[in-house]
Amino acid sequence: MWHITKREIYDNLNSLRFALTTVLLLALMVTNAVRHIREHPKRVQTYRDAVTESSARLTAHADGSLYKLAQYGPGNFYKKPSSLHFCANGGESILPDTIKVGDPPVFATDSENRVILQGVWSLSYPDANLQNKNVGPKVSQVDWAFIIGSILSLIALWFTFDAFSGERERGTLRLMLANSIPRHTVLIGKFFGALISISIPFALAALVNLLLISTASTVHLTTEAWGRLGIIFALALLYTSLFVALGLLVSARVQQSAVSLMILLLMWVTLVVFMPSTLASIASSFSPATSFDEFWKQRNPIEEDLWDKYDEWLWSSKVDDKTLRGKSAFFTENAEREERRHEERLRYRSSQVYRARAITSISPATLLQHLIEGFAGTGFERHLQFVENTQRYARQLREFVADTDRADPESPHILGVREGMSKKFITPESVPRFEDTLNLSRDFNTAAMELLLLTLFVLVLLSGAYLAFVRVEV
């Protein structure tokens, strides 16, 4: 078997396609690296500036009374750009990178514009970005997901379309099988031969890419990032072997190599180009043409009017316990309602995306796209993770405010109103800070299903190729 593999590799290394593949992959990978080196520092800088500003806001809110912190809350939240952005762009221009903390709503002012009633902060999740600013033609980004998903899969077919049909045309297949080699050994030899000869130019191009990126002083890759890159590389091999197996399967069944190439290419178009977008289109047509606002109205037909409910306390200027509690309940409930509405909206929208993602998972190209996005820390899953991180922090901050207030025995413990809260001085250092983190094990958990599916595809196609080759007449 090793002989066959070696022969295959030698054959391939000397061929025109090997040279062309190397040039193509190198060009793509260098382009990718150059773009990343040029753009990533800007992205990081923007993020840092935004975080500094947001942190300054929190400091300003926390410097002084607890009430101000409870009322104004933290600054806006920003999504940390992934250092593996070059692996998968993940629809960066569509997904929002900010979660806004709304200013406390002003409910009423008097005739001299003095605030009488002011609520407390709440989170608001922005909708996806409109792509109005980009009026250029639609083209895909050159990231690893594209290079592996579209180009490498095509190359795999390019290397295998004549694996058996070509040998049959030349007559060498009969010669080889005349020796006492079992057919599965031939198949496996061919499989590894093709896989290794594709991996060589890919590994080379990837190395050049990483070398460029890691030597650039402006970009820094951590150990964890290298681990993630290793996983992505392994994914690339798995995905490539899927297409190698497909190529062998078709090549074993078809007599002429030109026909085999044509069938393979049309399969490629179906799997990589046609299925992802068409299935997504089908999935999105399931969702009705109702806007979220109508959906919300259907869900909550009787909008309980907060104003009526708390009317008796809102307009009184008394500072007794009952009035304060009434005001506090009004503010909290209002903020909660706002936040729940925003959250429901996000959930409503993401459920559509999830459905489309689930349906498109039939295509291996989408599976790979999702997997690479997952491990590179970009894309939709990452966005939801960011949302979750923010929510966790928001809870933490609210608890901090409540705990600090509880620790003060002189406070009446009524949150959200100035007279009802602790008058003690707090320092900005004691307030918990937000950090946007990525969790590798969580990524593994979400990717497990997709990983399994991809492996299953490979196994099915490999056994298909085996059956096809064993039964074929030479």
Place this chain on the structure above:
Amino acid sequence: MMATLIRRELLDNLMTFRFAAAVFIMLLLVVANTAVQIKDYERRLASYNTAVKTHQRQLQEGKTYSVGKLSVDRPPNPLSLFNIGLDKRLGNAIRVYHGFVPTLWDTEMHGSDNIFLNLFTSIDLVFIFELVLSFLALIFAYDAIAGEHERGTLRLTLTHPVGRGYILLAKYIGAMLCLLVPFLMSLLLTVILLTTSTAISLRFSDFLRVGGIVFSSVAYLSVFYFIGLLISVIARRTSTALMLAMFVWGFLVLVYPSMVRTVINLQESPQTRTASAFNEIKQIWEEFDRERKQFFTNNPGLGKDMSFLGIMRGGDTVEHIEEDSSILQYYYRIGLCVEKLKEKSEPQVPHIQNYYRFLGLQTISTAERAWLVRERALEDIFVQPANIERILLKLSPVGVYDAATQAWIGTDLDGIRDFFTKVRQYRQAVIDYFYDKEVFGSRKWFSADKGAVDWSTLPQFSFQRSNVVINAKRALPDVCLLLMINVALFIIIFLVFVKSEV
């Protein structure tokens, strides 16, 4: 002789497995895609209709002229399933306001559209043609000369008194006729599916547009056939020719379009351009604000409070600056709805009417001045980089073909901008209507105490896609380019083939 040659080529091609596979695959992909795209169009149309209704309701809810929220919607293009272009990506709802000249950058999305779904790419028929037709052309062409050369039949043919150019021409015609079969069959099915759909009603001009697409597609197909033929003439061996053809296909169709976008860097200069233009616009509006305050001090009868909160009992005001520096949006928005006036402020009303008459005229003229600055700046910041990108993409036939089909349908930038030109004209019509009815100086501009506004006489917005002649004019350069590439390639092939030894 020519006829014999063509017949031979035709029979040779028609009897092959690759022809059957081509027909099967084209039909499958195109029909499946058409069905899905029609469904998608219906959904977008439904969402458009919902949005139109919502906006009408919102307008009726406005009790005074100043709070009336007038929005118009961009309908989806019924032919967008051929080439979606910018139709789905750009916003499709826009607010018409007298104090601001709207552009396509100020749009929003219909409430029922989920923008997150833009994460998934959407493909159209032209994209399938781009990928599959070009590949089929190459597969039919790669062994045209090289195969005959290997089998030795080329020498045989050349012993007859036939010019080499005729052989090439015969091969070309034979193969193109074969390639047209799957293409036209699938297109015919598409048109049938289109006409059976209830949501899409095609007019005569639409069929002309489809004809334009067919013509461009044939030109595109033939470009790739010539590329394949060139490879076949140069390569001599079929296996090498096949390799080269695959590579050229992958490069032109997949790699080059994505790489161009990455290589060119046009982000630097607009930054400063944006900032300077934005400052200029801001200054124009600050001048407006000064004049506004000046008017206040000159007319002591108005009282002190600029937002007239003192005169109200119930109602609301909106008065703020809308600002988004990234798209150079900066304007003054005001909306007043007084439910009931305090009795003692009745003598103040003529003064207030006077003020709003002044303010309305001032806002409109300031908006026009700001628009002069903004129009040029937007062109520099957004349109020019996109155009450069488009020109660079045209180095590959795929880019030319894409641009040509978009122009035919009207989903290109020009086609979309037609809509916004129309919206600007509509804004002018609304302003004229306001002038005619003296809306700015009327009591109903800010107060609903004497009954709500009757919006029914307001001019209606209607948008018709541009004339097919205009579309043809826009598509003409690209179609000509495709034809020129064809001719150039044929001449090159002819020269190479004439000089080559058999």
